[in-house]
Amino acid sequence: MPKNVGKMSINYSPNFNLRKRSFSKVKYLIFHYTGMKSEKGAIKRLTNKNTEVSCHYFIKRNGKIIKIVPDLYVAWHAGISSWKKDNFLNLNSIGIEISNPGHEYGYKDFSPSQIKSVISLSKKLKRKYKIKKENILGHSDIAPLRKKDPGEKFPWKLLHKNKICLWHNISEKNCKELRKIKLNDSKKFYKMLFKFGYKSTNKPFERIKIYKNFQRRFRPQIISRIVDQETYAILKSLI
Numbered sequence: 001m002p003k004n005v006g007k008m009s010i011n012y013s014p015n016f017n018l019r020k021r022s023f024s025k026v027k028y029l030i031f032h033y034t035g036m037k038s039e040k041g042a043i044k045r046l047t048n049k050n051t052e053v054s055c056h057y058f059i060k061r062n063g064k065i066i067k068i069v070p071d072l073y074v075a076w077h078a079g080i081s082s083w084k085k086d087n088f089l090n091l092n093s094i095g096i097e098i099s100n101p102g103h104e105y106g107y108k109d110f111s112p113s114q115i116k117s118v119i120s121l122s123k124k125l126k127r128k129y130k131i132k133k134e135n136i137l138g139h140s141d142i143a144p145l146r147k148k149d150p151g152e153k154f155p156w157k158l159l160h161k162n163k164i165c166l167w168h169n170i171s172e173k174n175c176k177e178l179r180k181i182k183l184n185d186s187k188k189f190y191k192m193l194f195k196f197g198y199k200s201t202n203k204p205f206e207r208i209k210i211y212k213n214f215q216r217r218f219r220p221q222i223i224s225r226i227v228d229q230e231t232y233a234i235l236k237s238l239i
Contacts, residue, residue, distance in 0.1 A: 005063040005116045012067070013047040015054035017074035021091070026071065026129040028086075028093035029122060029136045030078055033149040034058075035102030042099060052076060055095040057121060063113030065121060068097075071129075081142040083135075084197045089142050094125055102149060109153050118155075122164045134197075136165040140213040144198060145206055148213065152220035168218055168234040178230035179222065186227040192235050 032055065034042035039060060045051050046058060046068055055077040058066040069075035077095030081088060098118065100108055110118075125131065138154065139147040160167030170178075183189055190207055194200040198210050208225045215223045218234050 004060070005113050006065065006120045007063070008065045008067060010067045011043065011047055011058075013054040013069055013075070014049040015046075015052055015076050016069045017090075019074075020072050021074060023072065023129070025092050026094060027131065027135055028083070028089055028142075029125055029131050030089065030093045030095045030139060030142060031118070031137070031150045031154065032077060032095060032097045032139045033100035033102045033151060033154075034097050035100070035104060035149060037101055037105050039099045042097070046097065055097040057094075057096045059096065059098045059114050059117050059121070061099050061111050061114060063111070063117040065117055071125075078139070078142060079146070081139075082199050083137060083142050094129070096121065098150060098154075100150070100153075103151065107151060107153060110150075110155065115155055115158065119159065119162050119164065122159065123162065126164060133163070133165050138213075138217060140216060141198065144210040144213040145201075148216065152216040152223065154217075156217055156220075166238060168237045170230070170233050170237055174233070175219070175230050178233050179228055181229040183227045183229055183232045189227050189232050189235065192239060196235060196239055 036042040043058060046054050054069050054075045056069045056071060056075050058068055071094060074090050075095050076090060078089040078093060083089060086092065098110060098114055100110060139149045156165060157167050159165045193214060201207060211227060212223050215231060219231055
């Protein structure tokens, strides 16, 4: 294992709520990518009081983990957000930022060292706070109209294999066959999608944004505005 994987240092940010929350308040684990040109710039932004943004943990390209805000303080990472009946998820989540330039600056594969650190850290936090696997989410799940991160390159399936998060049970063969068939009743699909947890909306362009983020997470091979039988089968298996 690379020497930096799982290794932790501290670089505290001033951007957090002063009131400490109880242990039981931690309900969600949220993944982000930094979406900035440089790793150094991202760390500087997260620890600058003028930016009013932060996270609990930062994972560098080399796998090293930086603790930015202690777990039991509310970090400012989620912004306006929701999942199922919960709103403003900063209050009951832990945020992990992973160094990556993101879609705007040349989205990269996450490094093997980063992925190992994500898995190691997630397992510890999940166990410590008894976080349910259905509550381990991406920024694009809780703020789908604003965000795309951690994006289609994030290894959700591998995290599932490590018993961290949800994944579907549709075989690769069935996925490829169903992918070719358009779903006739997209209204039924969106009703299920909102039941699953995504923010409900009747606006067509907003629904497409949410659908694309669902694909980024659960069908990253193709991101399309057309609702097909594959994504319907995946969603059905998750519910």
